[in-house]
Amino acid sequence: MSTENNSELQYITVPEFSKSLGIHEATAYRYIKRGLISNIKNIKGHIHIHIDEIEKTKEKANLNPVDDRNCYLTTYEVFEVLKKDGLCIRGISWIQKKVSSGLIKKYMKFKNKLYIHKEEIKTLKHYYFEHYNANIPSRKIEDYYTINELSLELGISKKQIHNYIYENKINAFKFLHAKGSIFFLKSHLSLIKEKIGYIDKYNPKEYLSIQELISQLEKHKIHVNDSSIRYLIYTKRIPNYVMHLNKYYFHKNELSQFLNYFAKKGDYEHNTHTETPEQEQKQKQKQNKPTTNFLTVKQASEKLQAPPIWLRGLLKDYFPNSKKVPAAGGYHWLVSKTDIDNFQKEYYYNHKTRMLHLIDHYDLNTLRSISGFTFDKLRLDIKKGLLTGAIKINNRLFIPIQNANRYLESLQYVLDTVYDTHKALEDLLKHYNNHPPPTDLIKTSSIYKKWVDIKINSSNARPSSLRGYTLKFINLYDKMLSYFHEEIWTTSNAKIELFLSNKTLSNELKKIFVQFLSYCENQNGINREKKYLYYYTKKDPAYSEKNIYSFEVYHQYYTHVQNIEMHITNATTCRYYANMWAYTIILLTNNWRGTDIVHEFPSIELDSIRADKLSWFKTNKLTMEESQSIINQLYIKLRNAVANKVSVLYNFYVSPNLIESLAHSLVISELHKRNIQNYIALPENSLILGTFFFGKKIVSTRVSGMDQHLNFFNPSPQLKDFDCLTMNRSTMTYLFYSILEEDGEDADLALEITKNTRSHKNSDTTAIYIQAKNKDGSINRVSVNLLNRGMFGWLYNYILLRLKEDIQNGQTIEERTDTIKELRNSISPMELEKWAIFLQTIHTNKNRVLDEIKYLPMEELKTLALKLFTNQMPSKEKTGQCLVYPNCKRKNLKTCYSCEYFIPEKMVLIEAISELKRLTSSLESTKYDAIRKRDSFFLLNIILLIDEAIKGFGIDVVNSFLPLKEKTQILEKVKQHLLL
Missing domain, CATH: 1.10.1660.10 (Multidrug-efflux Transporter Regulator; Chain: A; Domain 2)
Structure with a gap:
């Protein structure tokens, strides 16, 4: 232990190392990267350098002190010497360029400073006088004008002086030390004036330009133009003028001569006497008198729905009969009505491009x-x-x-909008071939290619995402080739950590690199002591992976989308508005990913409804029956919709109080899509929510909408902070807690149902999206019917009552068979006595099932409900559940409609009605009593199923599947064939 501590004492930090050499820390890191510093070690997560590297680095990086300081000067000292000797140079940069160009041979660098030998001063002087001195008339700055001084001297702008320089009328001089300023020799002033046409006698207070002269003449009711005045000059009718800076000027004393000339000519009105107010008023009325065959520019622009300034630019070429007439303060244009009519037959103003377009x-x-x-x-x-x-x-x-x-x-x-794995692998292979690895990274390169191929082939990403991943893999490949000089699994921890600390490497690339490093070491049997994991957070401190909308805001979204009257006008005039209306509703009632919504949502068939064009909605709305028929379409078409990210089938739901809003928004969106007359299969043209797409070669989506989409929230500005992922989290969170409140403390049930709506494979993934809150009510109950998923019937209702523990001992089975008794009224076309045996059989079967549920322990019932809510109890019908799955009690039946253990969902009505029509046809055509008896039993079960749906959803909803009139006709048709 002591040996290890003594070893660590031999290492110093990068800042300490840099200070000892007198260099910047960044320079030290560059030396490490270049291999000038090799003995490095990672101590407690920081790079440390061995003290022996100080002397080694001084030699390798040429950092030893200059031997004879007196023989060398800094670049600034050289500059001062040259300046004293009269050389006009631009600071030290000029000297540094001569060093880099190789002109200076004797120089040294020490601690990032450049030192030049004194002998090189002669070289610099010789070069300067050979290349610069001959072009400068005088080296005294006082012999020159600056550009500002010359501008004041001549009374012209600096821009005009630059123009004269460009035209070679003025010679300018530059001094190297003057940082780009230009100078003009004072002795050249007379030559400059001569070349630019400057007249000394010109005085702006005494002379008039042509435009000023025209203005003076107009005051005397003489209307002439520029050409008229120039004609007088060219014909020498007016000899007294001067040319100053290539422009004509007239002395003010010449004005009377002009007045007399035009008065004698008689072509212009010239009154020498003063008019009375009455005469002036008549003259104005005469001038303002409308011309029947002409319009003013303003009137014409209104008729053409174009800006006046745009129209004026077209008068000469497209309105040949336009004329310019005198008006107060000058002239105005009149546009011929005939020209306007001809123009409108061929052209129009495009407001989008703000340009002329051909019809x-x-x-x-x-x-x-x-x-x-x-x-x-x-x-x-x-x-x-x-x-x-x-x-x-x-x-x-x-x-x-x-x-x-x-x-x-x-x-x-058809444009290639699909960037698939084949194209991605082609791009990668092309890049690999153009960027072969060095010999010391051949194995690493081979393993990387294999690893990337696995990643690409296993990806379910959309084209735009796949293209992004491909570019990241290419980028990382290039970074590794330029940084590492040995196989990666043999690289030290310190170098790997230095690579990961590189600021030019994005967080995503660092994450991919760590994954590859782990794979690479596993492939080579390396067990590195230190394991690397890379995790990073978003830079935006306001961003939170747990961010959801508050109850109040979420409820505002929910009510905002239901206001059909408010949205319908804007939706019919703007496709973006209609698409955002539909998109928001889908997010409020489904947990689909935004990109899957815009890719998977199908077109709408309009044959079954009255709306056939957008203008229809000006005075009409869809009925509930029509709205439900649109939802029925979606259900059928979205049965096989797949969550692209996880390749799991999506579940499509519509909350009952959003059916009409969603139907209106989708029908309008479909009509907008049909109005686009394009032959190219771009998603923006061919998909119902096409406005969320952008790009041509690689099509991408903006799942949180563009600025045009957010106009949907203009009536409620507080909702403009719309974000797809936040909406997903909010819907999942409120669904979770609404289920939790329905079922007390059973969080597992709530989480499992929420997972199912999101099409997650794992409940842990779902939990990430749900915002956890305490039981104190910090997340409010959202009464938006999020859990209403369309199951119905006496058996479903009974299970819910048992879950809520609302069944009391005093309740009777007869109370649960009210539905059966009420059905007698809905089948009046049939003879009631034929129902006696049938109803008794149904009554007996249902009582048996109700008893089974009534005495089922609560924990077992919860488990059963969990499976039902998550579609884990499938029946033979896709749109229903089986209470006893997988132990079917009616194996001999082809359908489940007559089985007492069947729990139907709303969309079962589509198949049930199809089966009803088949049975009707069978009853009419069969000759056998056994078949007639069997089909009669099945048909009456379907009738019961339809009537239970009417009780659960209302007559309008069921009418969208089977109109009541048609149902009555079917019963009338088959009643004589029934055999019970």
């Missing part, structure tokens, strides 16, 4: 977005003649929509 045409950018092709490919196909009818307007290409659609169809091109 019935795609611009190239729109076609690129639709197809997923690059601009280069589209231009090449236009050139090849594959994409025809292209029109070029203002350097923009437009393609007729019909031609574009034919082009896309002819290619039969």
Whole structure:
């Protein structure tokens, strides 16, 4: 023990090591990485360096002190010497560049400082005078103007001076020590003025520019333009002008000459007398008199639904009959109505791009977005003649929509949005081939490739996630090749920890590296004393893996989505709004992962409902029957939906009071999807919740929505803090506690049911998502019917009553058979005497089952309920449970509808009604009494099942499966064939 302590005393920390050498800590770590420091050790989680490395590092890194200090100068000292000798250089950077370029031979570095031998000063002077001195007329700074001084001297801007320099009209000089400033020789001032056209006699107070002259003439009711004045100059009608800086100027005394000239010409109105107020008013009315065939720019822009400034830019090319007329303070444009009509036949203003677009045409950018092709490919196909009818307007290409659609169809091109394991392995192999490992890492590289292949092949990730994993594996591969210089399993702990401390390595890469290190050591039979685990937390302190919405906020979400009247208008006008409405409802009643929702949710068939276009919802709403029929579709289509992350079948549920809201949001979303006329199978176009997708080559999802989605919460701004995972946790937590409150203290039952709704394989995983709270009520009861999953019937109701221990000794079995007695009223078309034997049989069978449940111990009943709630008691029907599974009491039956041990779920009605129609057909066609008697018994059981559903869910819900009128017709049809 003492020997080990003495050994540790020979090591010092990195800061102590750095201080002893006079270097920075970061430099010490670089020396370790470069191998200049080899004897290192990890002591209590920190890197320590042996004291013998101090002298060794001085030699290896050239850190020994300069032998003869008097012969060397620092770079700043050299700079001062050169400056005193009249050299104009830019600080020490100029000197350092000469060292790096190889001009200076005698120099040394010590403690990160550069020292130059005195003899090299002559070399620097010789180089300077050879390359710089000849180009400088004078080395005295007082002989020059700065750019600011020249700007004031000439009365022009610095920008204009830079323009003159660019045009080679002014010569500028630079001094190396002046940090980029430019100077102008004072003796060149007259030459500068001559080259730029500067007139000394010009005085801005005495002269007028052309625009200033036009303004003065307008005050005298003379309206001319720039061209008119220039014409007078070119024809020498007005000889008295000066050219200053290439612009025409007129002395103010010349104004009267202009007035007389235009007055004599007579083409312009010129009144020398003062008008009366009445005359001025008439003149204004005359000027403002509307022109029937023209509109102002403002009026025209309103008609075209475009900004006025955009329209003005098009007047010259697209509105040839427009005219410029005098107006108060200048001119304004009038746009011909004929031009506007012609324009609207061909063009329109696109508010999204804020540009001109051709009607019935795609611009190239729109076609690129639709197809997923690059601009280069589209231009090449236009050139090849594959994409025809292209029109070029203002350097923009437009393609007729019909031609574009034919082009896309002819290619039969579906964008490769699926980045699968095959593509991932191809990318990895390509990278491996382009980056072969060094000889000392060949085995490590081989093991890494094998390990990555296993990881990729076992991944169930979506394309975007898989692409991300692939890039991380590639990145880590490159990092390891550049850092390690020996097989990883032979590398010391200190070097591994130094690699993990590298700030350029992301937390994800460090986690992957630790996993690979463990695999690599197992493959080579290495049992390292120190085992590495890497765990990191989110940087955001506000982030919490246990964060959920408070009861109040969660309940606001729940009530917000149910307001159909409020949402329906916005949903029909905005696809993002409709998608977010549906998405939020699904998260509130199911624990599906967001990415699975947007990928797995199916399209809606609209044949069974009245809505066929979005405008229908302006005056109509779906009935409860229509809403339930939409939910029935979802149930059937989502039977085989798989949780992508864990490859477990999902369970789809809809809380009863969300059925109408979900149906409306999904139907509207489906109509939006159908309105998108695209031929390319992008998820954003082909999936009902397509607005959550982005990207073309690798399609990704934003499961917490984009800014456009969050507009759904505008009526309730406090709900805009929407997060998919937080909503998942909240739904799971409140479901867990709602079950717990239903069943007292049985947390295992609650956890198991919650696990089932999330499609987790392990309850421990589910527990991670549930926010634990004390029993004191810190999580409130959420009365949103989260546990209502659709089971119904007398047997199910009896089990719930037993679980709640609400059955008292005084209750009778007859009270539980009220359903049977009430059914007599619903089957009036049939003769009641035919039911006598049938009802007696049902009554006897049910009594026997009720007795079995009544005397079942509570713990056994809880276990039974747990299995029922988690679908562990399957029946022959997929949409129901068997109370005695796996010991079937009716093995000879093909269906379970007539079995007293069968507990149906709502969606059993789909199969039951199909069976009802089959039995009806069989009764009508059979010639045998035995078959008629058997099918009569089964048919009446299904009728009882339907009537129990009516009692449990209401007539409107059941009507969505089988309209009451149709049920009556079936009974009328078969009553003469029944045999009981």
